[in-house]
Amino acid sequence: MQASRARLFKEYKEVQREKMADPDIQLVCDDSNIFKWTALIKGPSETPYEGGIFQLAFAVPEQYPLQPPQVRFLTKIFHPNVHFKTGEICLDILKNAWSPAWTLQSVCRAIIALMAHPEPDSPLNCDSGNLLRSGDIRGYQSMARMYTRLAAMPKKG
Amino acid sequence: MDENDLNSDDEIAIDDDCYYDFFIKGDDPMDSEDAKSREGSGQKYTILNQADIRKRQEDVIAAISTVLSVSGATATILLRHFNWSVGKVHEAWFADEDVVRKRVGLLNYEKQLSDVNAGDRATCGICFDVYPRYRIFSVGCGHPFCRECWGGYISSAINDGPGCLTLRCPDVSCSAAADRDIIDMLALSDDDKKKYSQYLLRSYVEESKQIKWCPGPDCEYAVEFDAGGGGDDSWDVSCRCSYSFCWNCLEDSHRPVDCQTVSSWLSKNTDESETKIWILARTKPCPRCQKSIEKNGGCMHMTCNPPCRYEFCWICLGDWYNHETCNRYNEAADVEADKNREDAEKHVTKYTHYFDRWAANHSSRQKAIAEMQRVQSVQIRKLIETQGKAEYELLFITDAWEQIIGCRQVLKWTYAYGYYLPENEHTKRRLFEFLQGEAETGLERLHECAELELNQFLVDYGSPLEGFKEFEVKLKGLTMVTRKYFEKLVRALENGLSEVQVSGTEEIGQNFPMASAEG
Numbered sequence A: 001m002q003a004s005r006a007r008l009f010k011e012y013k014e015v016q017r018e019k020m021a022d023p024d025i026q027l028v029c030d031d032s033n034i035f036k037w038t039a040l041i042k043g044p045s046e047t048p049y050e051g052g053i054f055q056l057a058f059a060v061p062e063q064y065p066l067q068p069p070q071v072r073f074l075t076k077i078f079h080p081n082v083h084f085k086t087g088e089i090c091l092d093i094l095k096n097a098w099s100p101a102w103t104l105q106s107v108c109r110a111i112i113a114l115m116a117h118p119e120p121d122s123p124l125n126c127d128s129g130n131l132l133r134s135g136d137i138r139g140y141q142s143m144a145r146m147y148t149r150l151a152a153m154p155k156k157g
Numbered sequence B: 001m002d003e004n005d006l007n008s009d010d011e012i013a014i015d016d017d018c019y020y021d022f023f024i025k026g027d028d029p030m031d032s033e034d035a036k037s038r039e040g041s042g043q044k045y046t047i048l049n050q051a052d053i054r055k056r057q058e059d060v061i062a063a064i065s066t067v068l069s070v071s072g073a074t075a076t077i078l079l080r081h082f083n084w085s086v087g088k089v090h091e092a093w094f095a096d097e098d099v100v101r102k103r104v105g106l107l108n109y110e111k112q113l114s115d116v117n118a119g120d121r122a123t124c125g126i127c128f129d130v131y132p133r134y135r136i137f138s139v140g141c142g143h144p145f146c147r148e149c150w151g152g153y154i155s156s157a158i159n160d161g162p163g164c165l166t167l168r169c170p171d172v173s174c175s176a177a178a179d180r181d182i183i184d185m186l187a188l189s190d191d192d193k194k195k196y197s198q199y200l201l202r203s204y205v206e207e208s209k210q211i212k213w214c215p216g217p218d219c220e221y222a223v224e225f226d227a228g229g230g231g232d233d234s235w236d237v238s239c240r241c242s243y244s245f246c247w248n249c250l251e252d253s254h255r256p257v258d259c260q261t262v263s264s265w266l267s268k269n270t271d272e273s274e275t276k277i278w279i280l281a282r283t284k285p286c287p288r289c290q291k292s293i294e295k296n297g298g299c300m301h302m303t304c305n306p307p308c309r310y311e312f313c314w315i316c317l318g319d320w321y322n323h324e325t326c327n328r329y330n331e332a333a334d335v336e337a338d339k340n341r342e343d344a345e346k347h348v349t350k351y352t353h354y355f356d357r358w359a360a361n362h363s364s365r366q367k368a369i370a371e372m373q374r375v376q377s378v379q380i381r382k383l384i385e386t387q388g389k390a391e392y393e394l395l396f397i398t399d400a401w402e403q404i405i406g407c408r409q410v411l412k413w414t415y416a417y418g419y420y421l422p423e424n425e426h427t428k429r430r431l432f433e434f435l436q437g438e439a440e441t442g443l444e445r446l447h448e449c450a451e452l453e454l455n456q457f458l459v460d461y462g463s464p465l466e467g468f469k470e471f472e473v474k475l476k477g478l479t480m481v482t483r484k485y486f487e488k489l490v491r492a493l494e495n496g497l498s499e500v501q502v503s504g505t506e507e508i509g510q511n512f513p514m515a516s517a518e519g
């Protein structure tokens, strides 16, 4: 508990100091609880998520960083490795490939990389996974783009 | 098991997985006592306790460490990666050391600690605190982590399971292995170290090809099997915990039936509606009064509850006293009884016939094992008192029970054998049923005598009861006769009942009613 708090506090200071270092990620700690964080990440360019801003919620366990944080999308996203309803993410480093050297910031970077390179073979969103696996890239892209426009872009007007 | 005699006089030849290939001669510590005693007695397996296993493991580690000039910890990583096969480690290492090093995460150089704060302090990559150099550790790759963070990292990996044996540097892009020296140095508690070394030990047994854990309940022994050791084809192993099993398939010992038959039979049993059949195997209606009666003794001689007291055979429900053998499956009678029955139904009837007898012998054996324990712990002592005998004079009783337990096992598996014996092999079937019937009858007599006739001598009448000597002679005789019958049965089945082709064999053909069987 003490160790995780200390570590999160270090990450917090680092985030404050490096605020502008990575313009694609904006990590924010809950005012009253250092174990709750949210992040806004930019959809990577040349993907159907480009132009969208996606919100992630982090729940950090007391054994952090020996155990990984739980992360999910709060913004709806059409992606083979993200559960369409719950926003749960299937990513190895958040499970068995976790290492305590990961930080919340580097987890965000890994999630951005996952958005650019979906893994259709371990799908949490079967519709999306099936489109990709059957080679219907355009079908997948147009669905993903539609949801990006609907859910991840500021409403015009 | 066709590589029969790989043994030469003073060498123990094992397949290439073993390092005897490389260290047969000289002062190799493994070229030692148990291996030799095993060869001498013709026994093809060695029972290993935890200390034996550890010793063997340390011996192979030492061997690799010497030949490759690497640390013991490095040798451990290599061996574990190559399933503890010294041969494979050598082969891969001498073919391309760099590839092997890369694959298992061994660096061939030491990097200095990499750190943004150059100088004599470094930042731990987990807690991000800054430490003086002496409190920072790396596995040779230069990624710095403090002692506390290493401890937590190691402990969490160990508690996650045997995956800790392939622990890597915590840095996310680094694959340098964290070996057992690091664990020893940095683990937080002795408990963690103990768990780690237990995983290591288990890995040696579970990943090597020649050693398996004894599947006996709560047993901690492992059994090393030397399949090239000559002798007969049996895989039977008798562990020091008293559990006997087939080393090849890990099921109960199943001589004279082969592993394939056992596995087909067992999966068949789970397929058939098992609950129904198990109930069938444990309670039956008395053929006279129809009251359900449960089998509790081991032998097949049943006596219904008072007032009925009808005595019948558990298996065929026939009158016990007008009853010779009932092991024979009478297909003709079945067909006769109902010509219109579907094939499937016929199959079920046939299966039930064999399953019933297989299961009855199984549970009879379990009961005999329990009974033998009671005999050893209670009855022998009573007999010493009531009959004034010395313990060694009563050994014939435990001999009888051992014989019963062994025979029940054989008899049980012969019913699986019988199920798969093709029905059109008439002569083989007849020989089989004859031998099985002979053995079974002998065993029933022995079992009944040991179970029921002993009881009268347990009561203390103040002086030894007459007839004990007769009992002894009878039990000894039955034990011997039954052993002979079973030896004959086992031999015949292991030869695939081949005596049938070679007509006129002396011993087995002797009592076998070849001529009259056609009728």
Ligand SMILES: [Zn+2]
Pocket: B124, B125, B126, B127, B128, B129, B145, B146, B147, B148, B149, B150
């Ligand atoms: Zn640290």
Ligand SMILES: [Zn+2]
Pocket: B139, B141, B142, B143, B169, B170, B171, B174, B175, B176
């Ligand atoms: Zn490293």
Ligand SMILES: [Zn+2]
Pocket: B214, B215, B216, B219, B220, B221, B239, B240, B241, B242, B243
């Ligand atoms: Zn055992």
Ligand SMILES: [Zn+2]
Pocket: B235, B246, B247, B248, B249, B250, B251, B254, B258, B259, B262
């Ligand atoms: Zn077997």
Ligand SMILES: [Zn+2]
Pocket: B286, B287, B288, B289, B290, B291, B304, B305, B308, B309, B310
């Ligand atoms: Zn009755």
Ligand SMILES: [Zn+2]
Pocket: B313, B314, B315, B316, B317, B318, B323, B325, B326
């Ligand atoms: Zn009968």
